[in-house]
Amino acid sequence: MISVSPTLLDMERKNFLRSLLIGAVSTPAVINACKKSSVANETVGTTSTVTGGSSTANCVVAPTETEGPFPTKVPASYVRSDITDGRTGHKLTAKITIGNSSSNCSPMAGAIVDIWHCDADGNYSEYGGTGMQPTNYQSVHFLRGRQTTDVNGLVTFTSIFPGWYSGRATHIHVHVYNAAGKSLKVTQIAFPEGSGTAVALVNGYSKGMSGYTYNKNDNVFSDDATGIEIATVTGNTSSGFELKIQLSIPA
Numbered sequence: 001m002i003s004v005s006p007t008l009l010d011m012e013r014k015n016f017l018r019s020l021l022i023g024a025v026s027t028p029a030v031i032n033a034c035k036k037s038s039v040a041n042e043t044v045g046t047t048s049t050v051t052g053g054s055s056t057a058n059c060v061v062a063p064t065e066t067e068g069p070f071p072t073k074v075p076a077s078y079v080r081s082d083i084t085d086g087r088t089g090h091k092l093t094a095k096i097t098i099g100n101s102s103s104n105c106s107p108m109a110g111a112i113v114d115i116w117h118c119d120a121d122g123n124y125s126e127y128g129g130t131g132m133q134p135t136n137y138q139s140v141h142f143l144r145g146r147q148t149t150d151v152n153g154l155v156t157f158t159s160i161f162p163g164w165y166s167g168r169a170t171h172i173h174v175h176v177y178n179a180a181g182k183s184l185k186v187t188q189i190a191f192p193e194g195s196g197t198a199v200a201l202v203n204g205y206s207k208g209m210s211g212y213t214y215n216k217n218d219n220v221f222s223d224d225a226t227g228i229e230i231a232t233v234t235g236n237t238s239s240g241f242e243l244k245i246q247l248s249i250p251a
Contacts (some may be wrong), residue, residue: 055210059105060228062247065188065220069132069177071125072144073115075175083145084160089120089160090202091240096189098153098176099248107153108251110179115157116144117172120205122165148179148233155244161241169218170199172243178251185249190221190229198233198241 045190097112099105118124121135125143129136143162147155162170172189193199193214203209215221220249221229 062187085142087119087142092161094157094243097246098250101248102250105248111149112177113155117162120163122163126133138241
């Protein structure tokens with residue numbers, strides 16, 4: 001595993017995971033564990049770029065978000081572009097471009113990118129058997145993976161469209177490191193919502209959308225007024241969906 005210096009977010013996550021050993025965790029505890037970081041968005045330069053599917057005249061740094069409560073335990077073990085690992089759902093191809101905000105958001109080659117997200121039923125691998133996630137998936141590692149950016153700053157993952165769970169909108173977690181393994185950014189990707197969007201078409205799989213938390217009420221995405229964290233998502237349930245987003249970070 002890559003060693004990363006402890007931060008306030010790390011300590012918060014560790015304290016939360018330690019609480020799982022004590023007993024069942026209530027839904028409010030899950031929501032608190034997923035709360036937004038207090039780090040504000042940064043804007044640098046004047047280069048026109050696309051971040052989160054929204055055009056802007058500035059190079060906007062991706063917001064820092066929490067890793068928890070389900071981060072990959074040994075991310076270096078899952079270097080793979082296809083992270084489906086047997087999970088069923090509508091195909092999703094995720095294309096994530098990493099830009100260097102310290103260099104006018106130019107493509108960052110050689111960056112290490114980890115992603116992870118829940119399955120169609122809202123469950124995460126590597127966790128479970130608790131009140132927060134009754135189904136025990138501690139021994140499997142689906143929907144987790146690592147890739148290194150190419151010369152265009154791009155990584156591509158094949159996965160399934162994420163489901164949802166109580167208190168959160170549909171999302172994907174991202175952790176970016178430099179080539180030497182230094183942590184540069186922990187953030188999350190949101191999905192467009194509304195009539196005709198992928199979220200509406202998937203319709204929560206068998207769960208439906210009753211009780212779904214939309215971006216505007218999500219404790220991570222609710223303050224994203226300009227849509228920095230919202231990806232561009234195209235496609236359909238027959239042929240699958242394609243997600244594209246640029247995440248600009250200082251390096």
